[in-house]
Structures are given as C-alpha cells and as structure tokens.
Amino acid sequence: MGDNQGRQLASKWAKTAILLSHSSIAPHIPPTRRFTANNLRSMLDTHQMVVVKPVVGAGGHGVIKVTRDGDGYTYTYYSQTKRFASFAALVGSLNNQRKGRAYIIQKGIYLATVDGRPIDYRVKYVKTDSGWVYRAIVGRIARKGLFVTNLCRGGTLVSAADGISRSLSSAQVGEKKRKMRELTVLSTNVLEAKYPGIGQLGFDYGIDKQGKIWIFEVNTRPQ
Structure with a gap:
C-alpha cells in the first residue's frame, strides 16, 4: 500500500482561507491578510509583531519577522535584522525583498x-x-x-x-x-x-x- 502523492495546492492563502471558514479550526489560525502596505500598517498597529511570507514557498525562504518598536520598525530575515525610522522605508525594503511576489501577513506568535x-x-x-x-x-x-x-x-x-x-x-x-x-x-x-x-x-x-x-x-x- 503506497503513499498517495496526490493533488498539489501551492497557495498558502487559499488553504488558510478554507480553514478559516470552519468555526472549530479558525480560532487556531493566526489572523492572516494579504500583503499590502495598508494591511501591514493595520496588522502592526494591532499586533506589534507579524510574520510576512510568500504565498508560494517552502523551506522558510522569504519569511520575514516585522515588529513595531516605539517610533520605528525592525525586520528580521534569517539572522539579519534591519531597523527603519519610517513606515515608508520599511515597506520599500520589504517590496525590494518581495520582488513583486504575492505575500501574506500573519500575526506573530x-x-x-x-x-x-x-x-x-x-x-x-x-x-x-x-x-x-x-x-x-x-x-x-x-x-x-x-x-x-x-x-x-x-x-x-x-x-x-x-x-x-x-x-x-x-x-x-x-x-x-x-x-x-x-x-x-x-x-x-x-x-x-x-x-x-x-x-x-x-x-x-x-x-x-x-x-x-x-x-x-x-x-x-x-x-
């Protein structure tokens, strides 16, 4: 009896959205939104720490932790941490990292x-x-x-x-x-x-x- 390789579904957003529709599963999924500058600002205002990651990806590649700290912001990618005095500078750097790829934002745990x-x-x-x-x-x-x-x-x-x-x-x-x-x-x-x-x-x-x-x-x- 072999394992079934099965159908692939790459989009993290699609899978998250499906699970969020179930009332017993949803409380176990961190608040998640599509990556936009407005969503990022809102999520940081609410949670102070978030994780942004590619909609399609594996191995931790492209996963960035973002925190709001006082008047500034920091992001950590692997072992490298960058600090930004303004939200605009943070978003600019994140956009350079994303290279046009779709990302999601998840409340940091x-x-x-x-x-x-x-x-x-x-x-x-x-x-x-x-x-x-x-x-x-x-x-x-x-x-x-x-x-x-x-x-x-x-x-x-x-x-x-x-x-x-x-x-x-x-x-x-x-x-x-x-x-x-x-x-x-x-x-x-x-x-x-x-x-x-x-x-x-x-x-x-x-x-x-x-x-x-x-x-x-x-x-x-x-x-």
Missing part, C-alpha cells in the same frame, strides 16, 4: 522555547490505500539566532513529546499531541472536501508560551 530557541511542530499525514495515516509528529527547534525552525536552515529535529516536555511540561504532552491530531483530522476533512485528490499533508503547528496551539500553514508537498 510568541512560541514556547527550548533553551531560548523557538520550537514548532510538523505533523505529516498521508493517504494510503486503507485511509489517512500519520507518518510523523515531530518538533523542530530553531537554530540559535534564528526564528524559523526549518531543518534546512539548521533547525534541530526532536520527538514531539521531547519538544513539548522541554518547552512546556511533560504533563502536557498527551493533551497537546491529542489536540494536534484532532485538528489534523478535522482540517484534512475540510481540505479534502474542497480539493478532492490531495494525498499528502504537512501541518506546521506552533504552541505559544500560554500553551495554545496554532496552525501556521499546511503543505501539500511536505518535506
């Missing part, structure tokens, strides 16, 4: 950490001849100095249980893994109803410092 490094989780869910099965539930700890956790950017792979224990507490392991599985099944049902033929899904989850689980994105070609 203050993730629980391991030794001061953010950790998130990847759940790989695959359709086989006998139905959907889990292929992996793992944690990814960011390389020191980075906010992205991608393994191709130097992130460290750990078991989900180890990651939850070290970033929250061992008492929360069972509950958090159950909730990620529950959201995975529910989200898969919603996505499959809209896009019949999908066969592989990689869910990127974060758990914030208060223990809330967030869905950052869903990949139809998970690495």
